[in-house]
Amino acid sequence: MDVWHLCLERLEAELPAEDVHTWLKPLQSSARNGAMVLFAPNAFVVEHVRERYLGRIRELLAHFAGHEAVSLEVGSLPRAAVAAPAVDASARPAAAPAAEAFNGNLDSHYTFENFVEGRSNQLGRAAAMQAALNPGERGHNPLLLYGGTGLGKTHLMFAAGNLMRSNNPGTRVMYLRSEQFFSAMMKALQEKAMDGFKRHFQQVDALLIDDIQFFAGKDRTQEEFFHTFNALFDGKQQIILTCDRYPREVDGLEPRLKSRLAWGLSVAIEPPDFETRAQIVLSKAAERGVVIPEDVAFLLAKKMRSNVRDLEGALNTLTARANFTGRAITTDFAQETLRDLLRAQQHSIGIPNIQKTVADYFGLQMKDMLSKRRTRSLARPRQMAMALTKELTEHSLPEIGDAFGGRDHTTVLHACRQIRTLMETDGKMREDWEKLIRKLSE
Numbered sequence: 001m002d003v004w005h006l007c008l009e010r011l012e013a014e015l016p017a018e019d020v021h022t023w024l025k026p027l028q029s030s031a032r033n034g035a036m037v038l039f040a041p042n043a044f045v046v047e048h049v050r051e052r053y054l055g056r057i058r059e060l061l062a063h064f065a066g067h068e069a070v071s072l073e074v075g076s077l078p079r080a081a082v083a084a085p086a087v088d089a090s091a092r093p094a095a096a097p098a099a100e101a102f103n104g105n106l107d108s109h110y111t112f113e114n115f116v117e118g119r120s121n122q123l124g125r126a127a128a129m130q131a132a133l134n135p136g137e138r139g140h141n142p143l144l145l146y147g148g149t150g151l152g153k154t155h156l157m158f159a160a161g162n163l164m165r166s167n168n169p170g171t172r173v174m175y176l177r178s179e180q181f182f183s184a185m186m187k188a189l190q191e192k193a194m195d196g197f198k199r200h201f202q203q204v205d206a207l208l209i210d211d212i213q214f215f216a217g218k219d220r221t222q223e224e225f226f227h228t229f230n231a232l233f234d235g236k237q238q239i240i241l242t243c244d245r246y247p248r249e250v251d252g253l254e255p256r257l258k259s260r261l262a263w264g265l266s267v268a269i270e271p272p273d274f275e276t277r278a279q280i281v282l283s284k285a286a287e288r289g290v291v292i293p294e295d296v297a298f299l300l301a302k303k304m305r306s307n308v309r310d311l312e313g314a315l316n317t318l319t320a321r322a323n324f325t326g327r328a329i330t331t332d333f334a335q336e337t338l339r340d341l342l343r344a345q346q347h348s349i350g351i352p353n354i355q356k357t358v359a360d361y362f363g364l365q366m367k368d369m370l371s372k373r374r375t376r377s378l379a380r381p382r383q384m385a386m387a388l389t390k391e392l393t394e395h396s397l398p399e400i401g402d403a404f405g406g407r408d409h410t411t412v413l414h415a416c417r418q419i420r421t422l423m424e425t426d427g428k429m430r431e432d433w434e435k436l437i438r439k440l441s442e
């Protein structure tokens with residue numbers, strides 16, 4: 001057990017269960033320069049933990065680790081810090097290794113039942129379901145889910161693994177982050193135990209590897225992965241991978257690996273639309289046993305567009321504060337609690353950022369966004385940028401007009417309407433819009 005879990009165990013014995021659950025369990029620990037770093041989902045949790053529990057955490061740390069160095073930060077665990085699975089170098093290719101030896105990393109919480117389906121993830125969900133129901137079949141092997149951060153790729157991957165396991169409890173499903181594959185390989189190399197490493201990975205029925213963009217530039221890891229991949233593919237074992245973008249766009253991934261990835265099925269997971277976001281909020285709240293009015297769910301869905309992880313973070317902040325203060329969750333309460341969070345989001349989006357992102361996307365210059373020239377190649381992107389500003393920020397039409405070279409507010413209104421209408425019929429336009437929303441919300 002690591003030091004943080006030792007501390008947590010002690011805190012669990014000392015504090016009310018609800019406090020531990022709300023404030024301490026969500027913390028993730030890592031080590032940096034000999035100190036413990038605790039990552040909290042948001043600033044509110046950081047402040048609360050600092051005020052109430054940090055002193056005691058320091059004492060426990062001194063007791064268990066012989067030092068008191070601990071810092072609190074907003075964020076999540078650097079992926080490399082997640083412990084790599086132990087690869088038993090002496091593992092023999094026994095006929096049927098116990099499934100438990102492989103399934104440890106699979107988080108059983110994430111299922112298809114608690115995944116909210118929407119237009120943005122429908123295909124990905126269907127593909128993951130197919131891979132789970134008919135593992136190893138050519139049409140979806142490998143299955144690659146790609147898209148921006150926090151959009152549910154890992155959730156779907158777990159859901160597929162869990163379904164395979166529940167349909168057939170003996171199934172050996174191994175889930176690993178790419179860094180864990182890398183660490184396990186480095187360890188095997190140091191211990192001259194590569195044979196055991198290879199055997200270990202090849203004994204699974206399904207191998208799930210998360211965030212393969214991490215393999216970029218790591219030639220030896222790619223080489224080993226390539227061999228593992230081939231062996232599994234030939235053995236009709238299911239491979240499911242995720243990547244933060246389409247693998248062909250990842251610099252530093254070997255061409256032969258890229259081409260292997262294209263053998264099966266690659267599906268993009270897009271950012272969820274407004275309705276799906278609202279549905280996710282309601283579903284996550286219900287999971288936590290919290291009743292949240294629909295208008296609050298709509299408010300969160302409207303304001304938190306960047307990714308589902310942030311949306312969930314906002315919901316957690318809200319419910320934690322409601323618990324803490326004993327107040328009901330109303331829209332006023334939500335506005336108040338989330339003010340800073342929302343301000344930070346909007347600030348990071350900002351009009352110049354939108355103008356620059358849209359200009360870059362269409363290969364234009366920033367000055368084209370402000371100029372009076374009305375050629376179509378400039379006017380459409382400019383209209384798109386104005387409509388995005390209306391969608392993503394709280395600026396009024398006159399403010400937007402001013403920021404786009406002193407245009408009248410009716411021009412902005414016209415741009416918003418025009419873009420909406422065009423998106424109904426023009427698939428390319430809709431795709432551009434969604435890509436830009438994604439870029440701006442990252």
Ligand SMILES: Nc1ncnc2c1ncn2[C@@H]1O[C@H](COP(=O)(O)OP(=O)(O)OP(=O)(O)O)[C@@H](O)[C@H]1O
Pocket residue numbers: 110114115116117121147148149150151152153154155156211242244280308309312
């Ligand atoms: N459609 C959805 N329904 C329910 N929960 C969702 C949905 N999409 C995302 N989530 C939740 O959002 C959180 C982040 O999702 P997940 O970790 O799967 O993202 P990811 O795409 O793998 O991100 P990353 O690339 O950063 O690893 C999880 O708690 C997940 O349950």
